[in-house]
């Protein structure tokens with residue numbers, strides 16, 4: 236099928252994270268990590284895209300992309316520089332940004348935690364310390380007091396699995412610990428509990444003010460795991476990896492159910508603790524060999540001969556369809572694609588990437604899966620966690636010397652598609668050389 240369309244009430248937009256674009260904040264764990272010289276290309280997050288000072292310009296770019304919604308992060312360390320001390324000025328800055336978005340007709344979805352911690356929390360052991368739960372709730376409480384009247388849609392936590400595997404298992408994110416399986420599951424439990432409590436808190440606070448339409452969820456990083464040779468042991472390995480990497484968070488944060496090895500039972504009661512399931516989808520892993528708890532995530536390979544992006548991640552569009560079908564069959568809840576995108580410095584294959592993934596998304600919808608939103612990762616090239624500025628995921632190219640932003644061809648394609656909520660005949664004709 237060459238052309239396809241989305242329901243009228245479907246929303247398209249882009250996603251970003253505060254630290255990756257804002258610049259200017261020294262009070263978080265990632266600033267310190269950069270200072271330690273941990274970023275592979277030697278770049279630093281201290282300026283990033285200087286979005287903090289360019290909010291108007293960037294909202295104007297979102298308008299040019301015909302965005303209907305925007306998933307943005309707010310930086311905890313700016314808002315709560317010391318425990319229980321809040322920075323009203325920082326809060327007002329975000330309020331102003333969100334008011335500008337709403338005025339521009341762009342519906343905000345606000346992420347409370349996206350990989351970064353205030354330094355004071357990091358020094359206490361961050362999420363490995365169960366005190367993080369109350370700290371997160373205090374922060375959430377303050378933010379919802381300040382923004383709850385204009386923000387109805389929230390992501391409590393972004394990709395707890397990537398945050399924890401990278402920080403405590405692979406040593407790639409701060410605090411750089413390696414192989415700490417027990418720490419991983421302990422911190423996972425704290426993050427699950429924090430979400431469950433934050434879900435209740437946000438709903439309660441908005442309800443008290445007679446505000447309706449509250450939507451709270453988690454942005455889960457979901458991957459497809461497939462056995463290389465199809466042996467029984469490899470299949471078992473895939474199941475175990477999938478459970479430790481995503482199953483524990485999906486079950487825990489959606490239904491409030493702790494499954495082993497994180498725990499058991501329903502600490503916050505039985506129920507449904509999300510209003511949508513957020514899926515961040517990027518790639519698939521081929522698993523070779525058997526599950527070894529010491530290399531928790533198995534031997535992950537790229538499928539032979541498959542197309543890959545600049546970071547060597549397999550491009551596997553059908554995966555988005557398979558995940559949506561599976562997650563809906565299991566939880567029967569609306570789905571937002573809270574991230575999907577690719578690293579392509581020369582914009583060689585991003586247009587096709589979007590076209591192919593949206594084709595599969597449209598197919599899932601046609602088969603009855605209630606996918607309601609798509610947030611492309613990302614608005615503009617920004618500070619990518621491991622690689623710095625060299626990994627380019629933007630619909631908009633950013634020159635990090637001048638901070639000039641220029642919409643890429645894939646950005647123009649996305650813009651036209653967002654406007655029509657479809658790949659029409661004329662859009663197809665115009666961009667077909669890319670497909």
Ligand code: FCB
Pocket residue numbers: 252255393394397456515574612619620628
């Ligand atoms: C996801 C992160 C996001 C971005 C993309 C490329 O795992 O949530 O911040 O780095 O990957």
